[in-house]
Amino acid sequence: MARRPRLHEFRLIEQLRRSFGRTGSAVIRGIGDDAAVVMPPKGRQLVLTTDLLVEGVHFDLGTASLKEVGYKAAVANLSDIAAMGARPEYALVSIAIPASWTAPRVLRLYQGMREAFRPYRVALIGGDTSSSPRGLFLSLTVTGSVPAGAALMRSGARAGDLLYVTGTLGDSLAGLVLLSHNRRRHAAPAMSSSDRRFLIDRHRRPIALPRLGRALSAGRLASAAIDLSDGLSGDLHHLCEQSSVGAEVAAASLPLSPSLQAYARASKSDPVTLALRGGEDYELLFTVPPAKRRALQRMARRAGRRLTCIGVIRPKAFGVRLRDTSGRLRRLAVTSYAHFRDVVPE
């Protein structure tokens, strides 16, 4: 039997540099020195975000491929940059790798990241490498920039602003539940394979929206924004707290994909509950002053994106409430979870 090639830190870094260390003209020094050096973009402010993923907490290599883990880690960061209305630019990657790993496994992680970064020309300019006594740790830092003063904050919403979301909600959560059915060989809900595939794909290959985020900040179309990583109910509460406002959401307006509706029928679950709870959709939730509504609609047509008005911002004293499908107004409880495993049926 061939001996497994041992992972050699410096050889690995050299390989990462050759395969992934693409640099632009603004990169004075990328991978290979003590630190990276880049030209600051003229007249712009820097936007920086980081995310830590821990095997067994945020992902499980029994169900997700390494490429998928890398891809989703990159999307989570790109989505944060998108929610700030910024342009993503550079990435730094820190990994702690179990001793048994080979270099090709590490490279697969990076291939997933590259796939997510490529459309935005995000350049890998550095990182750090360590061995891990238990499981994989992956920490990604992505930087970007916005024109000075243009960053979209969570804190800009005002009473009277309209509340919008991009895309459809709850698909990723339904996809995750379907995957866990497969894994446990549970009887799957009776639904078409194309609906099933759509939902699983939404879970495995979410798409961040940095271009849409930039369109929202350009022309000040949005007054506030947040990305939907934890689920609408929780993320809306974050936005309302930061802005010191309340909100009224109409359950009947929540955008639901036909596949999610098919899943809800087949599994006898409530699609509105899924939409409020579901995380990892990486859609954007944002507020728009009523005077900007027309301009927003024009932008959405140009961008070919589905934007849905799901409610309105209210004064803080109103609280965060849901008008349910029978017309009753009730408090909107936080049902979203940071970690999906909590809602996957055993």
Ligand code: ADP
């Ligand atoms: P130092 O000991 O000074 O931190 P390293 O040997 O850790 O230097 O890193 C050398 C170069 O390789 C640096 O440019 C660093 O950013 C880069 N690097 C190290 N690990 C990674 C990684 N996992 N991914 C990308 N770049 C890395």
Ligand code: MG
């Ligand atoms: Mg180092």
